[in-house]
Amino acid sequence: MATLHLPLAPLLLLILTAAAFLSTEIAAQPAAPAPGPARPINITAILEKGGQFVTFIRLLNTTQIGSQINIQINSSSEGMTVLAPTDNAFQNLKPGTLNKLSPDDQVKLILYHVSPKYYTLEDLLSVSNPVRTQASGRDVGGVYGLNFTGQGNQVNVSTGIVETRLSTSLRQQRPLAVYVVDMVLLPEEMFGERKISPVAPPPKKSKSPDVSDDLDTNSTKKAAPPTEKSGSCEMKSGLGFGLGLVVLTLKFLF
Template identity: 55%
Template sequence: MASALVSSTVLSVFLVLIATVSAQTAPAPAPSGPLNFTGILDKNGQYTYFLRFLADTQVGSQVQIQLNTTTEGFTVFAPTDNAFNNLKPGLINSLDPQKKVELVLYHVLPKFYTLNDLQFVSNPVRTQATGQDGAAYGLNFTGQNNQVNVSSGVVETQINNALYQKKPLAIYQVDKVLLPEAFFEASSPAAAPSPATKKASGSKSNSTASSTADGPSASDNSGSMGRNIGMGLVLGLALACMGFLS
């Protein structure tokens, strides 16, 4: 019995030693690296234009920095290369640098939203983009059963694919570039006269000028005619008197 007890003790010590050695030699799990915002887009492909705008406007680096400190998170709508190719030719080049920054920021919400969240948000949802007056540009969301549409007031498209959806970051693919309605709002100047109105006005002015330049107006003619009739009556009476006296 003593022999069995010794053997059991030796075995226990041996197992403990093996567990200790294994724990010391087993590699520690690799720490997860920091969340790479642009890396997610680059890995998924077909976002070349959007990545270029994120880099040129420095919005990509700003989002990356703020991801380490934000408590609300971010939601990004990433237009595909086809979305940019389908834009009106020259539209992007017509934007000044400030407008390009606003365009990119218009695709970023300053809060983490799942697709389910977006079905029940209160519209309009504020984006990171603001105008020169400081007013934030908004987006509107509609949908059900995780089928969500996003509208800028100029374009509307479906949110098709979640590239990443884990707080603090959600990235969704969109097949159209979200154009802010404010980009297309123009001041409404006083209505200019139509060509027909201009023509009629011009004709009237020409007619008046012609009447003044070429001869007396109708009222002047009627006055002249009255004076001529009066003079005729006077002359007639004078001649009658002379005949009577003779």
């Protein structure tokens, strides 16, 4: 029996030695770091990485809409979709277009490029038009909605004033989608012809005749006798008195 167990001893010793060595190596390796919290989404950083959005970034900062997007996108369950016009898109506007806008209209113009819901390109092909924007509801004079059409991989957006396509995607991951557009989206509510028919003014009321006015007029007419008739009577009275005086003098002399 002893001769059978002797060859197994070196083998068992070798196995135990290898196991001890492997356990030492595993223990010596540093533990992998735990994944840190995800960075909050920043619309400005996304646009800066994409380039060619200097004007749009400036407007996002001056109107403070960029900060609003960052706060809402990191706390909303619906997500958001941003249509970002390039610098060339702003340069193609008529000179002075932005400067002529009031601060409130500039805010509405930028909010018009933001939808309060996350949309993929496939979603936009089948979405129900018009699609609400962040500008919707700020002005009782219009809807401020966008209309999306297209087929395949091409999606077009129309405002009623301009129409362009969504050229590329800077980000298409929930909760934020950012698509590039080659034209500034001009809302019809702000830049279209307002076809409002003028309201005709109400007809003026005819002044009812005043009784006191009639009395005053009649009294004036009665109190003022004709001038010519009065003068002729005075002339006749003067001539008669003169003739009578002459006759009386002649009688006295003769």
